[in-house]
Amino acid sequence: MEGKRSQRTAAKPDWYETGLEHVWLPYAQMKTMRPPLAVARTQGCRIELADGRELIDGIASWWTACHGYNHPHIHTAVERQLAQMPHVMFAGLVHEQALTLGRRLAALLPGDLDRVFFSDSGSVATEVAMKMAVQFWLNRGMRGRKKFVAFSGSYHGDTTGAMAVCDPDGGMHALFHGLLPEHFVIELPQDDESVGALERLLERHAGEIAGIIVEPLVQGAGGMRFHDGEVLRRLRTAADRYDLLLIFDEIFTGFGRTGSMFSCEAARAIPDIITLSKALTGGTLPLAATVARQKVFDAFWSDNPQHALMHGPTYMANALACAAANASLDLFEREPRLRQIADISAALVRGLAPCRGLPGVKDVRVRGAIGVVELDRIDDLDGLRARFVEEGVFIRPFGSIVYLTPAFTIAPEDLAELTNAVVFVLRGH
Numbered sequence: 001m002e003g004k005r006s007q008r009t010a011a012k013p014d015w016y017e018t019g020l021e022h023v024w025l026p027y028a029q030m031k032t033m034r035p036p037l038a039v040a041r042t043q044g045c046r047i048e049l050a051d052g053r054e055l056i057d058g059i060a061s062w063w064t065a066c067h068g069y070n071h072p073h074i075h076t077a078v079e080r081q082l083a084q085m086p087h088v089m090f091a092g093l094v095h096e097q098a099l100t101l102g103r104r105l106a107a108l109l110p111g112d113l114d115r116v117f118f119s120d121s122g123s124v125a126t127e128v129a130m131k132m133a134v135q136f137w138l139n140r141g142m143r144g145r146k147k148f149v150a151f152s153g154s155y156h157g158d159t160t161g162a163m164a165v166c167d168p169d170g171g172m173h174a175l176f177h178g179l180l181p182e183h184f185v186i187e188l189p190q191d192d193e194s195v196g197a198l199e200r201l202l203e204r205h206a207g208e209i210a211g212i213i214v215e216p217l218v219q220g221a222g223g224m225r226f227h228d229g230e231v232l233r234r235l236r237t238a239a240d241r242y243d244l245l246l247i248f249d250e251i252f253t254g255f256g257r258t259g260s261m262f263s264c265e266a267a268r269a270i271p272d273i274i275t276l277s278k279a280l281t282g283g284t285l286p287l288a289a290t291v292a293r294q295k296v297f298d299a300f301w302s303d304n305p306q307h308a309l310m311h312g313p314t315y316m317a318n319a320l321a322c323a324a325a326n327a328s329l330d331l332f333e334r335e336p337r338l339r340q341i342a343d344i345s346a347a348l349v350r351g352l353a354p355c356r357g358l359p360g361v362k363d364v365r366v367r368g369a370i371g372v373v374e375l376d377r378i379d380d381l382d383g384l385r386a387r388f389v390e391e392g393v394f395i396r397p398f399g400s401i402v403y404l405t406p407a408f409t410i411a412p413e414d415l416a417e418l419t420n421a422v423v424f425v426l427r428g429h
């Protein structure tokens, strides 16, 4: 892409004018929303708009594009795979990219998280994890264990099973309150009171519970809230004590985002099931994985056909997506991603520090390559988003949160432009 960003606002392209009224956009009141930006191409950490403007991307497409957009190594791997076999069904047939990826993920993940079930989105990975957990008990002859313990501030996806373990009040699915299966949603065990509440709940209801599901270290879409590894170790101990399965949703936190390859490593707590997606393919193609420990897999290993996991998304283990994921893992191996993340972390701390003390700013926090400025409230989200675009950056606040989750390959100058834009815009907010 050439040139710096400009203020050009040319006429919208034809495809935009004729197509926009035929698509339904996510998380948007279609009647009142501001028109979305038309994107022509993406490269590195830049989004080039159809009118020629260029934005520095602070979000990396919902945290997926961890190596920047259009990385040549991933590009070449996908092209090579496209020429050979874009897709083949994954039942009765297997292929090199999926089996290689399964082996590599098992090797990367701690403990005996060794058995990978592929799907095509994070929400489906959550569904699969929940289904695995419930069937784990069914296969052992226990029908009553179908509920989950989840936590305030949690977000696990938009499909109905996943919605039911999101925060029912603070979360985005509050409208469905009372209509979804009911689980136990409590505070993360961070202090005496919440630890006691967890204990009492498990004491009373363990026999109804299949598992505990949590986003380790950072609850993302529920408000970019951070907690310590100790909370996760406590959950591990509780799960062992009451014989429950522990599920870590690392769809957001996996692949370096919180500072180590997986948050469970940093927390020194190994879940029984882990879900991965987002940065798995470096933001190139949709793919997700639900990875189980040996003991979970063993509960399905039987002469009884009914003990099989009856799940199989049509595009599971798509060969192009698996090729992208293998190429993305190559980059984690070959390039100094964890060091880059540590540098980003330090730059976020420095760059966002001036937000502290600004009127309306409640908190400024950084973990790994996640920078957060929490405000008392944001009255005009769309207006704030538009202000960032005027400053030449793509930053998409939600709730009362302004956050940065840039690509790990972002240049220090670009990162400084992002943090400067946050400080500048919030000063005038």
Ligand SMILES: Cc1ncc(COP(=O)(O)O)c(C=O)c1O
Residues within 6 Å of the ligand: 062, 121, 122, 123, 124, 126, 155, 156, 157, 158, 215, 220, 221, 249, 250, 251, 252, 253, 277, 278
């Ligand atoms: C922690 C977590 N779980 C699940 C999901 C759902 O993933 P998807 O949007 O791919 O369905 C998300 C998406 O933001 C997420 O952050």
